[in-house]
Amino acid sequence: MKKSKLSLIILLVFSLFLVSCSQKDNTKETDVVTTKNTEESSSLDFEGRTLNVVTTSDAYVDLFNKFAKETNSKVEFLSMSSGEVLAKVRAEGGTPMADLWFGGGLDAFMDAKNDDLLEAHNSDLTKEVDSKYKDPEGYWYSKGLTVVGFLVNNDVMKEKNIEIPKTWADLTNEKLKGEVIMSDPSISGTNYAALKGLLDLFGEEEGWEYIEKLNNNIDFYGKRGKDPQEKTSEGEFAVGIIPADKSAFDLAEEKNLTVVYPEDGIPWVPEGVAVFKGSENADIAKAFIDFMLEDENLEELAKLDGKDSAQIIKPGIKGFDLGLPADKLIEEDLSTFGSDREAILNKWKEIAGSKASND
Amino acid sequence: MFNKKLFNKTLDKFIMLTISIVVILFILYPFIAVFIESLFEDGSINLSKLFNFIITEKKLIYNSLLMAILTAVLTTTVTVAIAIYWFISGKRLKKIINATLFLTLISPPFISSLSYINLFGRRGFITYELLHLRINPYGLPGIVFMQSVGFISLNALILIGILKTMDSSTINSARSLGAKTNNIITDIIIPYLKSGIVVVFMLTFVRSLADFSTPAIIGGSYNVLATEAYLSIISAGDINRSALINLVLFSIAIIIFIIFRNNFKNISTNSFSNGDNNIVINKSGLIFNIFKIITILFLGILIIQYSSIFISAFTKSIGGKKHFTLEHFNNSKQYFTTTYVRSIVYSLIAGITSSFLGLFIVYYMQIRKLKFFKFIDFIATLPYIVPGTFFGIGYILAFNKAPLKLTGTVYIVVLNLIFKVLPFATKTNLTTVSQINKELTNSVKDLGGFGLYDFKDVVLPMAKESLFLTFVNGFTSSMTTIGSIIFLVYPAQKLITLVLFDVVQSGKYGVASVLSCLIILTCLLINGLYYKIISKKEK
Numbered sequence: 023m024k025k026s027k028l029s030l031i032i033l034l035v036f037s038l039f040l041v042s043c044s045q046k047d048n049t050k051e052t053d054v055v056t057t058k059n060t061e062e063s064s065s066l067d068f069e070g071r072t073l074n075v076v077t078t079s080d081a082y083v084d085l086f087n088k089f090a091k092e093t094n095s096k097v098e099f100l101s102m103s104s105g106e107v108l109a110k111v112r113a114e115g116g117t118p119m120a121d122l123w124f125g126g127g128l129d130a131f132m133d134a135k136n137d138d139l140l141e142a143h144n145s146d147l148t149k150e151v152d153s154k155y156k157d158p159e160g161y162w163y164s165k166g167l168t169v170v171g172f173l174v175n176n177d178v179m180k181e182k183n184i185e186i187p188k189t190w191a192d193l194t195n196e197k198l199k200g201e202v203i204m205s206d207p208s209i210s211g212t213n214y215a216a217l218k219g220l221l222d223l224f225g226e227e228e229g230w231e232y233i234e235k236l237n238n239n240i241d242f243y244g245k246r247g248k249d250p251q252e253k254t255s256e257g258e259f260a261v262g263i264i265p266a267d268k269s270a271f272d273l274a275e276e277k278n279l280t281v282v283y284p285e286d287g288i289p290w291v292p293e294g295v296a297v298f299k300g301s302e303n304a305d306i307a308k309a310f311i312d313f314m315l316e317d318e319n320l321e322e323l324a325k326l327d328g329k330d331s332a333q334i335i336k337p338g339i340k341g342f343d344l345g346l347p348a349d350k351l352i353e354e355d356l357s358t359f360g361s362d363r364e365a366i367l368n369k370w371k372e373i374a375g376s377k378a379s380n381d
Numbered sequence: 382m383f384n385k386k387l388f389n390k391t392l393d394k395f396i397m398l399t400i401s402i403v404v405i406l407f408i409l410y411p412f413i414a415v416f417i418e419s420l421f422e423d424g425s426i427n428l429s430k431l432f433n434f435i436i437t438e439k440k441l442i443y444n445s446l447l448m449a450i451l452t453a454v455l456t457t458t459v460t461v462a463i464a465i466y467w468f469i470s471g472k473r474l475k476k477i478i479n480a481t482l483f484l485t486l487i488s489p490p491f492i493s494s495l496s497y498i499n500l501f502g503r504r505g506f507i508t509y510e511l512l513h514l515r516i517n518p519y520g521l522p523g524i525v526f527m528q529s530v531g532f533i534s535l536n537a538l539i540l541i542g543i544l545k546t547m548d549s550s551t552i553n554s555a556r557s558l559g560a561k562t563n564n565i566i567t568d569i570i571i572p573y574l575k576s577g578i579v580v581v582f583m584l585t586f587v588r589s590l591a592d593f594s595t596p597a598i599i600g601g602s603y604n605v606l607a608t609e610a611y612l613s614i615i616s617a618g619d620i621n622r623s624a625l626i627n628l629v630l631f632s633i634a635i636i637i638f639i640i641f642r643n644n645f646k647n648i649s650t651n652s653f654s655n656g657d658n659n660i661v662i663n664k665s666g667l668i669f670n671i672f673k674i675i676t677i678l679f680l681g682i683l684i685i686q687y688s689s690i691f692i693s694a695f696t697k698s699i700g701g702k703k704h705f706t707l708e709h710f711n712n713s714k715q716y717f718t719t720t721y722v723r724s725i726v727y728s729l730i731a732g733i734t735s736s737f738l739g740l741f742i743v744y745y746m747q748i749r750k751l752k753f754f755k756f757i758d759f760i761a762t763l764p765y766i767v768p769g770t771f772f773g774i775g776y777i778l779a780f781n782k783a784p785l786k787l788t789g790t791v792y793i794v795v796l797n798l799i800f801k802v803l804p805f806a807t808k809t810n811l812t813t814v815s816q817i818n819k820e821l822t823n824s825v826k827d828l829g830g831f832g833l834y835d836f837k838d839v840v841l842p843m844a845k846e847s848l849f850l851t852f853v854n855g856f857t858s859s860m861t862t863i864g865s866i867i868f869l870v871y872p873a874q875k876l877i878t879l880v881l882f883d884v885v886q887s888g889k890y891g892v893a894s895v896l897s898c899l900i901i902l903t904c905l906l907i908n909g910l911y912y913k914i915i916s917k918k919e920k
């Protein structure tokens with residue numbers, strides 16, 4: 023009997039603890055409202071306030087911390103895929119789940135803009151961004167480019183006695199049957215970018231012909247964005263279609279793999295950044311976008327993302343030297359990146375059949 | 382005295398009312414929200430959507446059913462073998478088996494399926510390096526195998542719990558009549574386990590149906606409903622389709638559940654009592670030896686699997702060779718933050734609240750024989766038979782607007798955790814409470830006890846073991862759950878499983894392994910402490 027009392031007491035203490043925690047947060051928030059409209063000055067001060075971020079991975083902690091320090095605020099983040107972000111915000115009837123949306127394929131940002139879920143931001147700093155890398159009205163900006171490459175498992179290639187593929191055309195080699203893996207492009211932004219890029223590169227008709235041939239060498243499409251990288255590095259497959267960044271090169275060194283930039287054309291996609299409409303700390307989120315666009319922070323971001331200089335949205339900023347040939351980046355038509363998504367994915371599903379996730 | 386009686390009665394009524402309200406509000410209402418989302422269109426019900434789905438996606442449904450049946454058959458077979466082998470073996474072996482099963486109840490998400498690829502993949506340690514095979518591990522066999530490995534530990538503990546209550550005299554007299562071990566197993570033990578076996582089969586079937594992460598990682602091109610429900614959201618943000626798929630899953634599960642529901646009443650799960658009935662059975666015979674081999678194989682797989690997590694926590698490979706390192710350990714230091722403390726606090730609340738809530742429900746249903754609580758108990762079972770995403774979507778749809786706006790608060794996460802583990806609490810407590818002799822509770826009444834006295838004096842002391850087991854389950858699964866809370870958590874309320882998810886997504890498997898080890902250790906530690914507190918008070 024005593025024991026149960028004890029447990030009840032523990033429970034009570036914890037719930038009180040919880041309640042008091044959440045109350046503390048509330049009082050903080052009310053404080054905030056009163057100081058919200060302070061004049062913008064060269065040194066922003068968001069004392070006692072928190073910027074909530076949904077992002078793609080925990081890679082950006084250092085940048086968030088730097089922002090928090092400079093602006094006297096706190097940054098909390100959560101990782102989610104862009105599809106989940108969209109679904110969640112829609113399900114909650116447009117209530118924003120965070121203030122800032124940091125990273126993720128551009129198509130989701132374009133969708134969100136159409137659904138009226140984003141808030142525009144324009145400032146002196148955003149003016150400097152090349153029009154290729156921003157929404158004309160300022161609803162989203164690009165934080166950098168993801169480029170698509172191959173990850174090749176040297177051991178498997180040696181065992182199968184195949185040359186390391188250098189071009190997209192090489193991937194259709196019959197010897198590679200069942201040895202190529204890519205993720206379901208409806209799930210992986212990178213692999214959607216690959217599909218879209220290939221169509222822009224080869225043109226509609228030839229592009230689909232190529233995709234059909236590639237499909238013959240693919241056993242199944244991974245259900246997670248990480249599948250190609252993971253399974254190629256474990257030797258499950260010979261070639262994975264991956265986002266080529268520093269982490270891929272590092273992994274290659276660890277596990278005896280090779281990263282290849284396809285010589286006939288490198289597909290790419292800008293990663294988006296945006297402010298959620300009606301979010302509580304939209305002002306901090308906007309301040310963060312300006313902060314991100316400062317040269318030194320873009321450089322820091324490139325470091326965290328493991329990007330080559332050619333993947334950065336502003337010229338003249340130094341990233342890693344990963345040997346990315348900027349001239350091989352495919353001429354892409356970004357205006358149709360979001361609007362064509364459904365049509366492209368439907369056609370792809372027809373080709374992929376049961377290898378895709380949706381029968 | 383009169384006031385005390387009045388107080389007691391009021392308290393009794395208050396508890397009844399509170400439980401009924403919270404169960405209806407936090408379980409039934411989110412379920413209804415999902416039904417409405419998936420079936421209502423422009424204010425009226427549209428069943429053709431459901432039928433269309435069933436017709437166009439029959440392959441998906443077939444795949445799910447086949448997977449669930451195969452997993453249930455494999456799991457049940459191995460579970461029965463382990464439980465009976467445990468029953469016949471000596472005291473020390475019993476302890477080892479029990480400990481291994483208990484330890485492997487805690488399985489951090491993602492990691493197990495990744496270690497499966499490491500071990501059994503095309504270049505896996507066992508298949509490729511030891512056996513020089515190059516097999517394709519993706520698809521149905523992989524899913525069935527991996528799900529079974531994950532489900533067997535809990536199921537075996539349930540069956541072992543039943544065997545502990547077995548009366549030794551039947552077996553002893555059969556032995557003295559010269560019965561062989563084979564016959565004792567087939568004629569006495571298995572019939573005794575019958576309803577337990579049905580329950581285990583059914584639970585596995587339903588859990589397999591609801592599991593989305595195993596098929597997602599190793600399913601290859603084999604697609605199932607649960608994965609599809611999750612992917613509809615990730616790939617297209619399509620909550621409506623996801624709700625519809627979840628509804629189909631729910632319909633299958635509820636049919637199975639209703640058919641076999643009665644079997645629950647006959648089982649018991651005192652898996653942690655040290656009941657030592659003096660049964661000596663000859664360790665011989667074909668069946669015994671087959672069971673022995675199955676058990677050893679299974680325990681071997683578990684040990685390899687968990688060691689591989691441990692090993693990858695402390696090794697790093699350079700140029701394809703493994704080296705010892707403390708790097709992952711250092712890198713994981715940044716995660717020892719408030720997130721970790723928060724996870725423990727939430728899980729403690731979920732574990733404790735659900736175990737007591739479960740006991741109260743069972744008390745009102747079983748001892749007080751309140752018809753209405755049969756209904757409450759039924760509702761309280763629902764979260765068990767649906768995928769985590771169903772319950773998460775339900776919460777987000779149900780609590781996103783005033784006056785019940787909970788989205789974005791800590792409460793929605795904690796409540797979701799509590800009610801997600803409640804079914805296990807009611808089922809486990811039920812088995813204990815059903816064993817309480819009616820005369821005991823009646824005698825309390827005869828002695829002038831009223832209202833909650835029989836709860837305090839009879840039910841509570843007897844339910845210690847099952848309260849502990851439900852706490853362990855509640856705490857552990859709250860520490861490792863992801864499906865239901867991923868839609869509910871806001872950036873400032875992140876939990877450790879989400880961090881683990883992150884780390885796995887960024888490919889930092891070393892760090893992920895360290896975090897997994899940490900989660901396992903924390904669960905063991907908290908469970909151990911809780912057990913200490915309980916057993917101390919017992920004396």
